[in-house]
Amino acid sequence: MFDSEPIVVGLEIGTSKVCAVVGELLGEGAGVNIVAVGQSPSQGVRKGEIRDVSDVEECVRRAIAEAEEMANVEIRSVYLGVTGGHIRGFNNRGVHPIPSADREITSEDVQDVIKNAKAINLPHENTVLHAIRQHFLVDGQDGVTDPVGMVGSCLEVDMHVVHGNLNRIQNPIRLVRGLQLEVEEVVFTGLAASLALLTNEQKELGALVIDLGGGTTDYAVYADGVIKHTGVLAVGGDHVTQDLALGLTVPISLAERLKLEHGGAFVDEEVKGRILTLPSEHGFTGTAVNLENLRRIMHLRLEETLDLVAQDVDNAGLLPHLRAGVVLCGGGARVPGLTRLAEQVFKLPVTVGHTTAISGLKSTLDQPEFAAPLGLVKFAALKARSRTERRSGWHRVKRFFSEVFSFSSPGETS
């Protein structure tokens, strides 16, 4: 609220919940302090995308109001998390010859090569969500992080580009703007989750972050300290619920409850042949549910989902690079036995992620569901810091902070 202690807000409109997290920027390089969280069960969102605008508006309003009340601030702008089956990531390389006589690479050359790398060929209805710098190559020499001052004749840069359908990205932006809130930037939630969960060491070693959300499964792969791959699979917890409702012939609401109370990633020995008799309530007739079936349905769906992610990562040739293993987050990570299932699928160590480098309401927020909104705040903090640095003219000195990421707003590039 005050310029001395600027706040940043991350807003995630998820399929199962709308979550607004308020962070307080601490002084130079001290990170961010989470001061408030506002939540609301989500309605009108399917597979991470808005289906019913008025329902979603109401949910966002409630979540923002709760966060404002808790933090005692007025929220004016948010960093908005977006996801959806249309979002894709790929790697692109930009080339720039060094024209100067002494062959010394200047910061202008760096800007040029990044510009070249962003000039990619997308379907006309798509827009670049993020363009993330990976590595520079100087005369084919790999692994250069800062080429300024080096000598070479050809500067290349690898970029990871996350892009998506412009209209579908703009839907939540428009909705939030309709609520008199500014949207600072839109951030792919898979990326945000990885920001919140991974330590620099994990990024260096190589890790896969899977955000098992309600409507989508977002994932991001880090290797050698940079983002190598991102993706969205529009399958999530809703699908599990839906499968249960169909397979056990129960209403969706009951299926959701069964999933939370009796769900699991494996058909364990103790559930085999067990019948769960549900008491009748509110006029529902008593239902007998076969727990074994419930588990089998869940197991099949979860295994398939993880398998599809594994296939995609494998296709990108990145499975051998995941030395730090797989990190799970999102509501799906709570499913008992999921870690074991993921270990089977990926044949890698799997952990449920813990948010790092964020202080504040840590104990309440250290839940897998909050990885993405916390990541949004962290992203916001990074951006804000780089902005203040740039303003203070320090950015040349302290550049390494934002070295890994070079973000761009959607629509800025095409």
Next chain:
Amino acid sequence: MSTETAPDPIASAASPAAATALVAKIFGVGTAGVRLLERMRQGEFEGAKLVAVDTEAAAVGAVAAFAEALLLETRPLRGLGTGGDPERGRAAAEENLQKLKDACRGVDIVCIVAGLGGGSGTGISPVLAQVARESGALTLAFALLPFDCEGNRRLRQAREGLEALRAAADGVICLPCQKLFGVVGENASVVEAFAAVSHVWLDGLRGVWRLVARPGLIPIHFGELSALLRGRHADSCFATAEAAGTTRSRDVIEKLFAHPLLDGGAGLREADAALVSLLGGPDLTMVEVHRVMEQISEQCPRAQIVMGAAVDETHRERLAVTLIATRPCPTPKTEPARARPARNPSSRSDNATLEFDSDFLHPVETPRPPARLVPPAPPLSAEEREQLLARTAAREAAGRKRAPRMRQTQLPLEIVSKGRFDRTEPTVHQGEDLDLPTFLRRGVKLN
């Protein structure tokens, strides 16, 4: 009048031979008609005087040996034919009106045999029919309609000619060649096909001729025939069948009803008059006659049936049945618009040519589409038609206001409903719809 064979003496010469009988003339008009006359020569048409009418000198000359030749020539034609233009045929006929009148004088039955679609047959026959009728003869026209493949122009001309002929003659029996495909068979050569056509044509002609000319056991009086045809402007179809053996009565009926020109019996059901002529040997039994007649009257419930039977020594153990079913012409004969044009075919043809394309736009005003033996829908009276039009108009008007009031839509039935992902973009991965439960897609059986 320039022909040396004056028609009058010949007609009177024919009449004494069968003083009590009728004087009948068969006019072969146009190329097809004249050709058929050649085949008739050896047929059983004794007593009939054959007259060839054509505009081509050569064609007429070829049959001059056995038939009275009537060359209708005008200066522009120079005896070379009409070139497929009915207008020229009509002009030639009108120019030689007196010749035609002379030929028809004193004749009781005029039978016009013509192939429609060309120039001479189409142009001359209506004029000839008109002349014959005015001279007091019962005028019967046997018209042959071209095959569909003979081209639009011929079909159109044939239709127009048929209309004119129907307006002019007492009765028109038409034979659409297209319907004879069934008789001809698939692998028939073109020559065979045309031979088959003329065979059927001849058969029908012979059957009618027998009705009139052969002194029958149960004779059909000329008066009856006249009454049946005259004033009806009938549209007729005919069928002939012949069978031999002990089961001949049953066989002949089967064959008769299977005749392609009857369109599977549809022609009979609408008939309001039917002429049946049976020809058998001396062994023809009453039971057989009864059986045939019973079947026929069952098939045409509305028809007034006139029956004739003849016995011929040569038809021993055989039974031939000729059936002519007439359908009331949908347009009443009192309608002057129809009678007029026949008298002046030039204006009629011009109009028809002009209005040909707009036929469907003015269904009430233009004449009925040409002689199909069986109409696609039952003929409606003017009142019924009005009602039908009003109903469709009302339906259309309603449709404009409230578009899909009663529309059967596709049922949104699927094997499995996608439930809450109903309106979302399906998540398809390598052809698999991931919105469907995994256990269903993998076919895992739940216990």
